[in-house]
Amino acid sequence: MKFFLDTANLADIRWATQAGLIDGITTNPTTLAKFAGDVDPQDVLKEICSLVDGPVSAEVVAVDAAGMYTEGRELAHLADNIVVKIPMLEEGMTAVRRLVADGIKVNVTLAFSSVQCLIAAKAGATYVSPFLGRLDDVGHDSMDVIRETRTIFDNYGYETEILAASIRHPRHVAEAAMLGADVATMPTEVLKKLLLHPLTDRGLDQFLNDWSKLAARSKVGA
DSSP, X not given: OEEEEEOOOHHHHHHHHHXXXXXXXXXXXXXXXXXXXXXXXXXXXXXXXXXXXXXXXXXXXXXXXXXXXXXXXXHHTTOTTEEEEEESSHHHHHHHHHHHHTTOOEEXXXXXXXXXXXXXXXXXXXXXXXXXXXXXXXXXXXXXXXXXXXHHHHHHTOOOEEEEBSOOSHHXXXXXXXXXXXXXEEOHHHHHHHTOOHHHHHHHHHHHHHHHHHHHHHHHHO
């Protein structure tokens, strides 16, 4: 499974890339608005693309096919590793087909059912992003969508990658990975939690304590 970081925070992106923890980035208008400040969002996207070797998803804000297509082409020209995010709408699928025909990679976002994921794959999307946390929030089992989508894609040989989004906690990552999701995109706080376990900390403390005792005895013996 590939890990993407879902943020436009340059400091967090630098940390994650230098640590070798991520394979790409996803952004959206909300995260760009939060972290861009007075800087042109396109300049922020260019900077992110320079920091990351892998794909960087950048989302359109138009909701009509022509507008999404035009914005998508503009975003794709910012850097070679831009992936254009298109919402799961009827107009969006028209835009997806046009962008794919131009050789532009597309991430279909805001998918909430396996059938929506299938439609995105049929349109030629590179990635489709089912939103796990938001499904759980309304009482649905988000993992059913991952499970069904994986089966459908395998049945018919679709190469569209399942990008598990709206990740809220490490269990989302583990369960999506077990069900065959290709990618998990997550906020920085969740990525950091993947590294942590109280037994790891306890074990390390014990090792260091035992080593200190051994070193102290060695000095006495000398």
